[in-house]
Amino acid sequence: MNAIDTRVLPTKRKQVALFSSDANFRHDVTTRLDALAIYDVKVSEAVEFLKGPPVDARPGIIILDLGDGELLGNAAIVEARSAWASVPLIAVSGELTSEQTRVLVRMNASDWLHSKSAERAASTCLVDLDFQSANCGAYLNQxxxxxxxxxxxxxERLDVELMDVIKLSRPSGLTLYSFERPQLPFEPRGADFVFRLLDLVAYRFDDIVIDLPNIETPWHESVLRTSDEIFIVFELNVASLRQGKRLYKKIRELRGNGVSITLVANKHKRKWFGNHFSRSELEKIFKAPHIKSLVLDNALLADALNRAILPSEVDSRARFNKDLKRMFKERLDNAQR
Structure with a gap:
């Protein structure tokens, strides 16, 4: 009988050509692919894609970072794509104009990803600490x-592996932890569970969004003390304003001026004189400038809720979504300064 050959043959590594002018994107992609130990990644500037494939070897796949789409305005890009022939192309970009999108279609890309949203979502986690109703999950029908x-x-049983079991996921890559368990704040070890959950989430994800209910809980103050950015959302009525002002005052007493607090007037009508409170009145109430606002759009939000999708997936150009995008972009830009 012949002996069994126990030698392990090396796996043939797949060649990936990465074209990008973004140093952070190049680092993230190469780090992830190198960790899989089956890919060899060759990195080049995005414009090098226009030169076509090298003479000596063709990659098995191309990843082309188009950034804001400026490269799609180069008349040579479609011809360059033809030179690469049947090599699969994954195009990555931010939001594109209709003309840029048409050029991308002509390039016959195998897949197209929005770099900023896709990458950000994969490293972002939403933690819903409203155990009374778990609305974050309910709004998405999860x-x-x-x-x-x-x-x-x-x-102590909660670990990284179990976190993968109990999570909810969105197609975009966003991870959600949301549980309907109204009695949890009153259970003997309820607070220990929440703190353990938050510790593991902080270990696993780069960006964490916590939905904190208005009710006082054993973890309420701890979350307020340790958050990098705080958004207080209120509606334009007396009861909501009183509650928002109370929370704003409490956070300032806990943190002083060392934390960024964004005040958000939700469901405001398109013209401020159509509301009960003007912007200047709100600034006097909170004694704070630069209050943000989200337009009232019942049709958009009802459609999103009934279809269990995000408002941006219903109509990305809606005023509500533009208000949100502008507000978060401003906060992120300020945080990076």
Whole structure:
């Protein structure tokens, strides 16, 4: 009988050509692919794609970072794509104009990803700490069926592997932790479970968004003390303004001026004189300038809710979405300064 050949043959590594002028993007992609140990990545500037494939070897796949789409305005790009022949092309970009999109279609890309949204979503986690209603999951028609009873009583059982089991996911890559368990704030080890959950989320994700309900809980103050950016959302009525002002005052007492707080007037009508409170009145109430606003768009939000999708997926050009995008971009830009 012949002996069994136990030698392990090396896996043939796949060649990836990465074209990008973004140093951070190049680093992220090469790091992820190198970790898989089956890819060899050759990195070049985005404009090098126009020169076509090298004479000596063709890659197995091309990743082309188009950035804001400026390269699509180069008349040579479609011809350059033809030179690469049947090599699969993954195009990555931000938002494109209709003309840029048509050029991309002519390039016959195998896949097209929005770099900023896709990458950001994969490293972003939304934690819904409203255990009374779990509205974050409900709005997206996602409900966590996992029985938390055994874990809440023994929070130390919660680890990275179990976090993957109990998470909810969006097609965009966003991870959501949302549980409907109204009694949790009153359970003996409920707070220990929440703190363990937040610790693991902080370990696993780059960006964490926490939806904190208005009710006081054992973890309420801790979240306010440790958050980098805080958004207080209120509506233009007396009760909501009183509650928002109370929370704003509390955070300032806890953190002083060392934390960024963004005040957001939700559901305002397109013209400020159509609301009960003007912008200047709001600034006097909170004693704070630069209050942001989100336009009232019942049709958009109802459509998003009934279809269990994000408002941006219903109509990315809607005023509501533009208000959100502008507000978050401003905060992120300020944080990077």
């Amino acid at each position: 409900f966590n069926q996992f029985d938390l009873a055994g874990i809440i009583g023994q929070p």
